[in-house]
Amino acid sequence: MKEMQTTYDPKDFEDRIYEKWTEENCFRAEVDPSKIPFTVMMPPPNITGKLHMGHAMDETMQDIVIRFKRMQGYSALWLPGTDHASLATEHKIVEKLREEGTSKESLGREEFLRRAWAWKDRYGGAIVGQLKKLGCSCDWSRLAFTLDERCSKAVREAFCRLYEKGLIYRGSRIINRCPDCQTALSDEEVEHTEDAGFFWHFAYPVEGSDEKIVIATTRPETMLGDTAVAVNPSDERYKKFVGKTLILPLMGRKIPVVADEYVDPAFGTGAVKITPAHDPNDFEVGLRHDLPMINVMNDDGTMNDLCGEFAGLDRYEARKRIVEKIKESGLLVKVEPHTHNVGHCHRCHATVEPIVSKQWFVKMAPLAKPAIDAVVKNKTKFVPDRFAKIYFNWLENIRDWCISRQLWWGHRIPVWYCKCGETICSREDPVVCPVCGSHDLKQDDDCLDTWFSSALWPFSTLGWPEKTPEFNYFYPTDVLVTGYDIIPFWVMRMMFSGIEYTEKVPFHDVLIHGLVRDEQGRKMSKSLGNGVDPLEVIEKYGADSLRLSLVTGVAPGNDTRFTETKVEASRNFINKIWNASRFVLMNVDCEVPSLAQIRLQPADRWIISRLMATIREVTLSLQKYDLGIAADKLIDFAWSDFCDWYIELSKPALYGGDAEKKKSALGVLVFVLENTLKLLHPFIPFVTEEIWSFLPGERGNIISEDYPRYNTKLSYKKEAKTFEGIIDLIKTVRAMKVDVNCPPSRKVHLYLVTDQKRLVSVNKQSILRLAGASEIDFIENGDAAGGKTLSHVCEVGHLFIPLGELVDIEKEKARLSKELERVVGEIARADGKLLNKNFVSKAPKKLVDDERAKKDKYLDMKEKIERQLHLLDD
RNA sequence: GGAAGUUUAGCUCAGCCGGGAGAGCACUUGCCUUACAAGCAAGGGGUCAUAGGUUCGAACCCUAUAACUUCCACCA
Numbered sequence: 001m002k003e004m005q006t007t008y009d010p011k012d013f014e015d016r017i018y019e020k021w022t023e024e025n026c027f028r029a030e031v032d033p034s035k036i037p038f039t040v041m042m043p044p045p046n047i048t049g050k051l052h053m054g055h056a057m058d059e060t061m062q063d064i065v066i067r068f069k070r071m072q073g074y075s076a077l078w079l080p081g082t083d084h085a086s087l088a089t090e091h092k093i094v095e096k097l098r099e100e101g102t103s104k105e106s107l108g109r110e111e112f113l114r115r116a117w118a119w120k121d122r123y124g125g126a127i128v129g130q131l132k133k134l135g136c137s138c139d140w141s142r143l144a145f146t147l148d149e150r151c152s153k154a155v156r157e158a159f160c161r162l163y164e165k166g167l168i169y170r171g172s173r174i175i176n177r178c179p180d181c182q183t184a185l186s187d188e189e190v191e192h193t194e195d196a197g198f199f200w201h202f203a204y205p206v207e208g209s210d211e212k213i214v215i216a217t218t219r220p221e222t223m224l225g226d227t228a229v230a231v232n233p234s235d236e237r238y239k240k241f242v243g244k245t246l247i248l249p250l251m252g253r254k255i256p257v258v259a260d261e262y263v264d265p266a267f268g269t270g271a272v273k274i275t276p277a278h279d280p281n282d283f284e285v286g287l288r289h290d291l292p293m294i295n296v297m298n299d300d301g302t303m304n305d306l307c308g309e310f311a312g313l314d315r316y317e318a319r320k321r322i323v324e325k326i327k328e329s330g331l332l333v334k335v336e337p338h339t340h341n342v343g344h345c346h347r348c349h350a351t352v353e354p355i356v357s358k359q360w361f362v363k364m365a366p367l368a369k370p371a372i373d374a375v376v377k378n379k380t381k382f383v384p385d386r387f388a389k390i391y392f393n394w395l396e397n398i399r400d401w402c403i404s405r406q407l408w409w410g411h412r413i414p415v416w417y418c419k420c421g422e423t424i425c426s427r428e429d430p431v432v433c434p435v436c437g438s439h440d441l442k443q444d445d446d447c448l449d450t451w452f453s454s455a456l457w458p459f460s461t462l463g464w465p466e467k468t469p470e471f472n473y474f475y476p477t478d479v480l481v482t483g484y485d486i487i488p489f490w491v492m493r494m495m496f497s498g499i500e501y502t503e504k505v506p507f508h509d510v511l512i513h514g515l516v517r518d519e520q521g522r523k524m525s526k527s528l529g530n531g532v533d534p535l536e537v538i539e540k541y542g543a544d545s546l547r548l549s550l551v552t553g554v555a556p557g558n559d560t561r562f563t564e565t566k567v568e569a570s571r572n573f574i575n576k577i578w579n580a581s582r583f584v585l586m587n588v589d590c591e592v593p594s595l596a597q598i599r600l601q602p603a604d605r606w607i608i609s610r611l612m613a614t615i616r617e618v619t620l621s622l623q624k625y626d627l628g629i630a631a632d633k634l635i636d637f638a639w640s641d642f643c644d645w646y647i648e649l650s651k652p653a654l655y656g657g658d659a660e661k662k663k664s665a666l667g668v669l670v671f672v673l674e675n676t677l678k679l680l681h682p683f684i685p686f687v688t689e690e691i692w693s694f695l696p697g698e699r700g701n702i703i704s705e706d707y708p709r710y711n712t713k714l715s716y717k718k719e720a721k722t723f724e725g726i727i728d729l730i731k732t733v734r735a736m737k738v739d740v741n742c743p744p745s746r747k748v749h750l751y752l753v754t755d756q757k758r759l760v761s762v763n764k765q766s767i768l769r770l771a772g773a774s775e776i777d778f779i780e781n782g783d784a785a786g787g788k789t790l791s792h793v794c795e796v797g798h799l800f801i802p803l804g805e806l807v808d809i810e811k812e813k814a815r816l817s818k819e820l821e822r823v824v825g826e827i828a829r830a831d832g833k834l835l836n837k838n839f840v841s842k843a844p845k846k847l848v849d850d851e852r853a854k855k856d857k858y859l860d861m862k863e864k865i866e867r868q869l870h871l872l873d874d
Numbered sequence: 875g876g877a878a879g880u881u882u883a884g885c886u887c888a889g890c891c892g893g894g895a896g897a898g899c900a901c902u903u904g905c906c907u908u909a910c911a912a913g914c915a916a917g918g919g920g921u922c923a924u925a926g927g928u929u930c931g932a933a934c935c936c937u938a939u940a941a942c943u944u945c946c947a948c949c950a
Contacts, residue, residue, distance in 0.1 A: 007910085263950080273950070281949090282950080341947095387878090389878070390878065393878085553898070557879090566899085569898055571912065572913090576910065576912080579913085583909030586909075628888070629888075635897090644914080648914095731915095735915095738904070743905080744905060744915065
């Protein structure tokens with residue numbers, strides 16, 4: 001038989017074990033009518049992405065759940081995949097082209113896509129390898145990609161269905177545009193931050209009068225597109241101006257003063273410039289008052305040719321020039337600092353421009369309603385359930401979803417335009433216009449928002465819209481595991497998409513976790529450079545340690561801090577398991593009996609009872625997705641009960657020379673170890689698999705073993721409780737020895753008044769060994785112990801230890817006297833300082849406090865020493 | 875403006891249905907006890923944010939307050 005190394009070294013086996021699992025097809029989930037399916041769809045990481053701590057936690061949680069369910073006998077499918085990440089990827093490739101001195105425009109769409117695919121094939125798989133390092137047991141044979149043929153077909157089907165139902169429309173609306181990425185964004189893709197800026201007050205002259213209206217703006221450049229000034233209808237200051245005409249400075253355009261409730265008289269000057277083409281609120285005002293919309297910006301954030309002398313300038317340069325010009329013309333009233341919320345592109349963080357633009361939208365109201373109902377009716381449950389409120393909050397206030405992006409890397413919108421004006425939405429590329437018969441059809445240039453395809457993930461990956469056996473068997477999925485930050489982007493959209501297309505909720509449970517923060521509680525981010533690379537942690541401590549550290553002490557939905565200390569603690573625990581296993585194995589020298597063949601001793605029943613309780617608690621916790629609690633219970637059992645107590649308790653039997661007793665002890669040790677390893681496997685899969693391979697007997701892989709089951713016959717509740725008296729007795733003796741400074745190695749004679757002589761006798765060898773005792777005698781009362789004794793009441797009875805056994809009285813007295821002398825000296829020294837008024841009043845407070853603390857400590861020591869001396873003198 | 879969360883040991887955090895206040899790290903003391911010093915044993919350390927309320931009983935339920943965090947909306 002192979003030997004286990006003396007120390008746990010994950011590098012020895014993690015890669016090898018993963019290969020073994022792969023070769024033996026352990027992750028494959030089959031459509032198997034004899035089993036109940038359990039399905040988890042991996043949130044597809046971006047192909048541009050690198051595994052970060054957030055992924056590591058997310059994937060670890062999924063892996064724990066899927067391994068647990070697999071062992072429980074489900075046909076457990078964890079379907080992995082990657083996301084084409086339209087914007088992020090295109091951004092990356094455009095950047096690369098720029099470095100090469102070319103651009104996407106000069107390459108053209110076809111060549112650009114060819115390069116993008118080449119990039120994807122080359123680098124897009126990196127994250128897959130990283131997931132394997134982490135131990136993810138996904139069914140790689142089903143690896144999906146949001147831009148692959150299957151998913152693309154689903155996207156087309158979904159788009160066409162919505163289009164046919166009138167839930168997708170094309171229209172000119174205010175959207176968020178990123179001037180750097182040069183594309184429209186959805187509301188969710190815009191991040192708002194408080195930015196310092198200015199409030200510029202401009203005076204707009206009233207036509208045919210000397211009067212002026214002062215407006216305030218944070219974005220002066222948009223004034224070029226002003227088509228009105230609005231005031232509140234109840235505002236007395238401006239009542240007389242309503243209906244009058246203003247001359248827009250710099251442009252000379254005549255614009256009306258309109259009255260609109262939208263204006264807050266108390267804010268700014270109470271008069272608002274209205275730029276319908278560049279502000280969502282102004283857009284609404286514009287609609288109400290039938291104002292023209294004047295778009296003054298190009299797609300790249302420069303001013304367009306409607307801007308006269310400012311045409312071609314960057315928006316910020318134009319802002320500067322405009323302010324200068326206004327100042328020159330004497331219309332700048334004042335400038336004041338002003339912080340306000342500014343939208344930024346979540347990808348490149350450039351300031352987003354709200355702009356009127358013709359885009360494709362999904363009508364949300366009809367889709368949101370059933371998605372809300374499904375959660376209200378508990379068809380899908382959030383864990384923890386408070387996240388349902390966040391979900392409702394989003395869906396109840398949702399606006400139409402802008403789904404078109406001015407990008408090439410993605411699903412091209414399946415709509416074609418004919419010169420005759422016809423618009424054709426089609427599942428297949430059309431060749432001829434159904435109205436005029438023309439062959440001259442042009443496909444829409446835009447791509448769909450990445451999330452449009454992600455929204456279909458739970459079923460597109462299973463072959464929908466085809467009724468594939470996989471779809472029929474594995475869908476709806478069971479649990480979605482993701483962070484709370486992704487609820488609006490993804491969870492919500494999968495919900496309404498699943499319900500709309502498949503008439504079923506896409507998953508029954510949504511397990512929400514928090515963010516992994518850095519040691520100081522800050523978000524890990526590229527700009528801060530405070531991210532910890534999971535791969536480096538794996539390299540140093542192994543994947544199992546990382547995994548365990550990411551789920552212990554973590555409550556569902558709460559953020560957690562990543563600390564190396566925690567990883568170390570996990571590593572230490574695993575090392576403990578490693579060595580406990582090694583201990584058991586090094587004692588195996590015969591055929592190990594099964595539990596049924598063993599006459600169980602009280603200690604055996606106690607550990608088996610604890611094992612059963614642990615099986616029950618861990619199973620229940622995992623079923624509730626309380627991974628942190630499950631891990632804590634398991635660690636506590638394995639370390640405290642099994643290693644610290646049972647293994648020690650078993651040593652007399654192992655070393656005692658009685659072959660039969662040894663055999664029994666081994667049987668129990670192996671039984672408990674086997675079950676402990678199985679319970680631990682979902683959390684720390686590599687090391688448990690490795691240890692499993694060393695266990696005696698013919699066995700397969702632990703990954704394919706049955707999960708331990710609670711067995712009432714083995715619960716031994718009452719006997720276990722009784723046995724705890726022995727543990728209590730041992731702890732009592734140990735504490736008594738420490739109390740009187742008796743070295744643990746010194747064997748003492750125990751005298752016990754008890755009515756549980758049998759229990760104590762059976763466990764005598766263990767007690768002697770663990771308590772550090774030479775003998776136990778049963779007595780009727782304390783006098784029988786003879787001479788001076790220390791005594792203590794414990795669960796099994798009244799315990800007496802002769803003092804002479806604990807300490808060499810004369811020696812100890814001498815030691816204590818010397819110690820007392822020293823302590824008294826220290827007290828005198830402290831008093832010397834503290835009684836000195838100058839010291840107390842003039843020395844730094846900390847020094848004085850420290851001195852007082854020292855004195856208190858020595859006083860306390862003095863009291864204890866005196867008490868002990870008294871005991872010995874008596 | 876709306877919503878959610880957090881507040882428990884020195885630090886980081888668990889704590890299920892209302893009944894014993896816990897873990898890891900740190901700290902103190904003693905141990906290389908033939909699985910493990912990545913270890914063993916024994917300890918110290920808490921006004922469970924504050925104030926009320928419900929209850930036989932509250933870290934947990936209710937009300938209010940405070941501090942911090944996050945999300946959404948937003949006033950040009």
